[in-house]
Amino acid sequence: MEAFIALLAIPLFGGPFLWLWGDRPSAPEVNAGFSLATFAASAWLTAEVISGGPITAFGEQFFIDALNVFLVALTAFVGFTTSLFSRPYMRIERDKGKMTGPRLRLYHSMYQAFMATMLLALTTNNLGILWVAMEAATLATVLLVSVYRTAASLEAAWKYFILCGVGIAQALFGTILLYFAAERVLGAEGNALLWTHLNLVKADLEPAIMSLAFVFLLVGYGTKIGLVPLHNWLPDAHAEGPTPISAVLSGLLLNVALYSVIRCKVLADGALESRFAGNMMMGFGLLSVVVAAFFLSRQRDVKRMFAYSSIEHMGLVTFAFGMAGPIANFAGLLHMTVHSLVKSAIFFAVGHAAQKAGTQVMEDIRGLVKVSPTVGWGLMIGTLAILGMPPFGVFASEFLILTTAMREHPWATPFLLLALGVAFAAVFSRVQPMVFGDTHMKPLAHQPALVPVFVHLGLGLLLGLYIPPYLAAWYQEAARLLG
Amino acid sequence: MTPFTSQVINLFASVLLLIAFAMLAQRRIVTLINLFAVQGLALVGSTVTVAWATGQHHLYWSAGITFVLKVVALPLILHRLIRRLNVKWDIETLINIPTMMLVGIVLVVFAFNLALPISEFSQSIARGTLGIALACVLMSFLMMITRSKAVPQVIGFLAMENGLFFAATSATYGMPMVVELGIALDVLVGMIILGVFMFQIREQFDSLDIHHLEKLKED
């Protein structure tokens, strides 16, 4: 309980505090300190949940079980490492004149606010509050995407705001319908939107209402996951915002949005007793994988390319959850974890690479290994990991998803294999000359923070080779919850 | 339930629908803001009627929040914004209003057909209006698609929220209070952020035309 209060209170307090702290030289360290404290609270909470089982708080308004606690831990962890990475990154940006004091102040306080909204979305038991938190997460990041105030970044942020705003409005309609269905069973008390209560009576929910509600919820939160054809905001926001924000958007926000969908899917499955929800998710997921893979080869901007790669992977996870069953769910959860770790590591490396080259255009970034071997190798290993090379974790989860698909939905396998192949060819052929090859770039003024990159990649490797038994038990428990 | 109260609710629902159409065709930004305020007022009216007819006291609170937020605060912010941005008398050239109207009518029919099987389950006295609510949402969506200026797009966004709120009262007796407060907070914060954002856009492009924001495309 205390752990949980600390988890939400620290970033919630951190936002205003950093705003008041202002543009002092120590602000990045304070930011990292808050993130570290959040991570510590999440670790404490995780320990509590592992030892004592699911907990609820504040009159069941909050609920932490096996499914969301690992996402909470992951979110807090990546949030912490990203804040470490952003210390030197933002100092370099400031030296270049791209960031100013007031903008850094906004950046730091919004960073904490963003962490708070994501943790709120993950831990709330109330589906209405979940919506509020998802919308708040959009609001917190929209000014971060436009923080450079360039024409392109303003456009990206505007697109992000409008498209996600419209999308999330659909989710609100879905939530209203869900409440409507729930109210008939649970009465008009305040707990008709509480997921734990809904989960108990899900078989009694009216199927006609639930199917429509799920369509709206999937479209709404699917916009935030970046599912094709609702993905238009995603590459722009990732490419034009500052790199730490790209890392948390890709690594965390998409996960949180997907988490919202799977929570709703559990209810829809219970009410419908058909594969309707799963089939819809499979359809959207497969479309995202294929379309994103083909768009990958057409990119010139490195961050944009990896944004499309995020769409591809999120599509894969959505597909996995759509297939359902213990193995597919297990694979989906594992893939969420490793994708989050590896993708944020890649963005860290890419961020420093782009700073060195002074551009995000891939043709102008060459020979990273010669200038800064750590950045170069970090990018190379990260790319191999995200493309599903063994022995990284992505390989393990993709292997599980593919084998499940082959067994249960053989028609989908050729599309998945084709998409993965295309993605491999596209990304690898771009990254290889960026890392190796001739160069005339100069070293950076500040020592880049590469510890997070290798920590993330190390964890990704570890998950591919060996999943600790308590983690595996945890995944299985969560997969069982998903049905 | 007296038939008279449901008649009053139907009246407010049709006013909402009418305003949704009027917004679709309105060229002037100032009038658009006023229409938005009137839409908010109709929403307050219908919420109060439902609250009065059913004795659901929390609906009075949500009507109050709606009044403060959507009839007073947001229109005021918008009026200030357009004055500060100097776009008060801007007139947007809308192409093909009749076509948009026809699309709007199709949307109304579609929305109603979508909502029909569901509203039968509703116990709310305003259940017939669920289709209207969905139609308002879809039409605000259409308005956002067809506008090329930033402020009208934002008004479309807010009008969509109005439609959703109306859906909540017509399907059930409003969402739980804590959720409604959260939504209201989000809308307010969103509006403030958008205001900041519009200044940034104008600073960059010297105009609030969204056509400037179409550079990022796939090659």
Add this chain to the structure above:
Amino acid sequence: MNLEGLLAQLLAAAVALVGAPLVTGWVNQCRAWLQNRRAPPLLMPFRTLHKLFWKESVVAHDASPVFRITPYLVFGCMLLAALIIPTLSTNLPMATAADAIALVGLFGLARLFISLAAMDIGTSFGTLGARREMLVGFLAEPAFLMVVFTASLISSSTSLATTVSALAHREFTILPSLAFAGIAFTMVSLAENARVPVDNPTTHLELTMIHEALILEYSGRHLALMEWAASLKLFAYSCAGLAIFFPWGIAEANDHVALLWALPALAAKLAIGGFLLALIETTLAKMRIFRVPEFLATAFLLGVLALLVHLLLGA
């Protein structure tokens, strides 16, 4: 057909023939007052008609028979229209012959012949007027039909007499659909009767005129019939609007006392309606001809909305 019905029908015809120029005179009078002008006498239209009937009719050399028969045909159409609208009583033998859709058809027929006659002579004004008239009519007719359908759906009959008695006898309910239909109907009437803001009945400005351009070549008794037909049209529209939206005071079948009261009630309603029309005409500016389609599209939209609101909400 009983005797009573026949009498009521004859009375309606007499009221229409006499009332129509009176309404026109009243509107002109109100307009003059509102514009701070000295008003022409109320009976001015009668004097004009009288004068015109005694004048010689000049017809162009190459005018075809269409040109000659049109005034009679148009006058006949308008009179018939006035007869099937329940102005005083709903017990009208003629009303069984034609319903509200036929009413729209009658107006359409009159419009067709006016336009043909205007083009018949081959002057440029006639053609221009005919084209504009067709434009207005083409857009106004569907809007009018939507209004008619809404009223018919509410009363579940397209017969005007049944509609009016159904509407007059329902218990008090708020019907937003009827309100929308009322606004749409007002807009259509303004356009169809060549009033401001669509057309100005008092000018001969070639850039803007519609109705006057159509009858420019007529003179003498032909012109008198045309003018009378125009005022009959205004009368018919006013009565139709009053009957559908303010149906109180119209007599039922076999209700003699009510029939006595119906005439003063109609006069009062027409007086108020005429004043409001004059008020609209004074406060609004005439719009450019290119904006007329938009105006009528709005009317159509309101009509459709009325229909939708009725179908969807049952209100």
